Structure formats: structure tokens, C-alpha cells
Amino acid sequence: xxxxxxxxxxxxxxxxxxxxxxxxxxxxxxxxxxxxxxxxxxxxxxxxxxxxxxxxxxxxxxxxxxxxxxxxxxxxxxxxxxxxxxxxxxxxxxxxxxxxxxxxxxxxxxxxx
Amino acid sequence: xxxxxxxxxxxxxxxxxxxxxxxxxxxxxxxxxxxxxxxxxxxxxxxxxxxxxxxxxxxxxxxxxxxxxxxxxxxxxxxxxxxxxxxxxxxxxxxxxxxxxxxxxxxxxxxxx
Numbered sequence: 001x002x003x004x005x006x007x008x009x010x011x012x013x014x015x016x017x018x019x020x021x022x023x024x025x026x027x028x029x030x031x032x033x034x035x036x037x038x039x040x041x042x043x044x045x046x047x048x049x050x051x052x053x054x055x056x057x058x059x060x061x062x063x064x065x066x067x068x069x070x071x072x073x074x075x076x077x078x079x080x081x082x083x084x085x086x087x088x089x090x091x092x093x094x095x096x097x098x099x100x101x102x103x104x105x106x107x108x109x110x111x112x113x
Numbered sequence: 114x115x116x117x118x119x120x121x122x123x124x125x126x127x128x129x130x131x132x133x134x135x136x137x138x139x140x141x142x143x144x145x146x147x148x149x150x151x152x153x154x155x156x157x158x159x160x161x162x163x164x165x166x167x168x169x170x171x172x173x174x175x176x177x178x179x180x181x182x183x184x185x186x187x188x189x190x191x192x193x194x195x196x197x198x199x200x201x202x203x204x205x206x207x208x209x210x211x212x213x214x215x216x217x218x219x220x221x222x223x224x225x226x
Contacts, residue, residue: 004155033214041199041218042216042218043156043201044216045215048213090155092155102146102158103158104156106154106155107153107154
């Protein structure tokens, strides 16, 4: 039983395309996140959602848009993909009352060619 | 924004040796966490620290929350080959309605059998 699952695991696409990455958690957590890990392995938060509300939105391009149909899902949609978007994207979740409990998915490696 | 300085950047050690890595910040954190990332996987929580001065162990791992709340260290005793991976420190503060987990740049550990 995977706690935080992301699909796809790998995504190769051409510049200018639009793509989505899906994330689902079965932990009953009320907050979900998207992190970006660059080629130097630096992890940086992009978004978080709590009860369907965007509560953190770091300085990411507006080509990136998180969509949460319910509290168990947080999908990441990316428009007009650029070469610099190539990275590993991690979904995570936590329970607001237990802020330490960030559980991460296994990542989606996005390659833009 | 807040940044964590993690060192060393990488370590090459012999199996059986002890390992020490640390993290410092210019600002205070309420919680310090240590994660490990295996290749192709997401970060997995190893140890969480909640109080200044707290010393916590998890098997061969020991971590401490600095008295000033601006630093933390992680020790691994008697390293084994499966300790290979990237270790991240992370700091958590409560801001707005939700905390924001900030990561250090990681320490890549290699263990020679």
C-alpha cells in the first residue's frame, strides 16, 4: 500500500507541450505539497494545499498550476514546457497538526527535450 | 528566504567508520528533521527533533537539535553499505496557517565495503 503515489515515474516531452503529473495520498493527511529537485539535488518547495486552499506559493512561473480535486489528490499541471523545467518533482503530504510528518512520493523525473 | 548550510557536501568512507554531518541556519527553526534519499526514491524521514538541546537516536543514527535552534547534527555509527545515499537536513517553522519545510543541499554518502 503506497502512502504517496505519483504518476508517471518518468516523463519525456518536447518543449512547448503541456503535461500533468498526478499525486494521491492514502494517509488521510490534510495538506499536500509539490517539491522540485534540480540536477544538484536541491529540494525546493513549489506549492502546498490545505483543505483545497493554496496556502504557500513560492516564486514559480505561472505556467505551473496545482489542482486539487479533493484532499487526497494534488496534481501538477505545467503549460508550455521549457528545457529548464527538467527536474525531479516530488509530491508530499502531512497532517497539519503534526507538521513533522511529511511523507514523500517516489518522484517524477521530467525531461524536456 | 531562509537557507540551510549543510556540510560536508559529500563523504567517502570505509564500511565500519562513523559519520558526522551538520546543518546550520542564520535563523531559528522550531523543528529540525533529517531525511535520507535513496536513488530513484523520495526522501524518507529518519529523525525528527522538536526541542532545543534534544538528542535523539534511531538505531545507529543519532541527531541533536542545537541549543541556539540554528543548527543540528546527524551521526551514523558503524556505517554499512546500505547507508549509501543523500542525507538532507530540513528545518520547519510555523508561518501563516501552515509550516514550510526547508531543506539543506544534502550530504552524499558513499561507503566502501
